Amino acid sequence: MRCRINTGGGIDTSDATATEKDILQGKTAYVNENKITGTLELPDIDSLQPIIDDILGKTGQISGKLLNSHTENWEELNPTIILYNSLENEIDRINNKTNTYQFNNLKSGVYKIKVEVKGYLNSTIDSIIVKEESISIIQDIDLTGKAGEEIEDGEIEAGDLIDLSSKLGIQITEENKEEYEMYDLNKDGIVDTTDRQILKNNMNHKDTEEEWVESYQDASN
Numbered sequence: 684m685r686c687r688i689n690t691g692g693g694i695d696t697s698d699a700t701a702t703e704k705d706i707l708q709g710k711t712a713y714v715n716e717n718k719i720t721g722t723l724e725l726p727d728i729d730s731l732q733p734i735i736d737d738i739l740g741k742t743g744q745i746s747g748k749l750l751n752s753h754t755e756n757w758e759e760l761n762p763t764i765i766l767y768n769s770l771e772n773e774i775d776r777i778n779n780k781t782n783t784y785q786f787n788n789l790k791s792g793v794y795k796i797k798v799e800v801k802g803y804l805n806s807t808i809d810s811i812i813v814k815e816e817s818i819s820i821i822q823d824i825d826l827t828g829k830a831g832e833e834i835e836d837g838e839i840e841a842g843d844l845i846d847l848s849s850k851l852g853i854q855i856t857e858e859n860k861e862e863y864e865m866y867d868l869n870k871d872g873i874v875d876t877t878d879r880q881i882l883k884n885n886m887n888h889k890d891t892e893e894e895w896v897e898s899y900q901d902a903s904n
């Protein structure tokens with residue numbers, strides 16, 4: 684509808700439809716010859732960001748690397764990296780026979796990862812913050828001091844040493860691998876005194892849980 688010009692020079696505002704609720708809080712307008720002050724509040728943009736990211740399909744990533752001075756045979760070490768959300772629910776796992784790992788298409792939020800290798804203590808990194816279009820880089824996880832966890836109780840101790848010592852001389856084959864690969868800590872195909880010495884050096888070491896050391900990379904690089 685068009686506005687009519689009044690003879691007084693003003694504009695007839697009687698057909699305006701805006702009310703206080705339609706106008707931003709603190710802003711004013713003239714409606715039906717009355718000045719009104721808006722009451723409409725917009726939500727804080729930060730609180731909307733996760734919803735916007737979700738709609739746009741924006742996600743982040745987690746990436747990291749494992750180290751082990753006893754062996755570079757990652758095919759045989761066969762690490763499993765488990766990803767948990769902030770509710771401690773497992774949401775993904777990687778088992779890719781290399782010393783690098785990457786989780787993709789993650790919604791913004793807080794995550795935790797756990798690294799598991801047979802015959803090794805577990806390593807957990809928590810409080811990992813994932814942001815959209817960023818890669819959250821995990822500090823390197825060194826498995827060197829974690830070799831020798833034969834009986835899984837979170838600590839390398841006498842029981843592990845006795846267990847490994849009773850397996851000395853066993854050659855790892857495709858047939859017996861499932862049963863004995865955990866004792867061949869350096870993955871050279873035989874359980875021998877070298878593996879025993881590695882375990883001894885790690886005596887009294889325990890499963891570790893560390894905070895993430897914040898580090899991001901741009902996902903487009």
Ligand SMILES: [Ca+2]
Pocket residue numbers: 832833834835836837838839840842843
């Ligand atoms: Ca143990």
Ligand SMILES: [Ca+2]
Pocket residue numbers: 866867868869870871872873874875877878
């Ligand atoms: Ca060995």
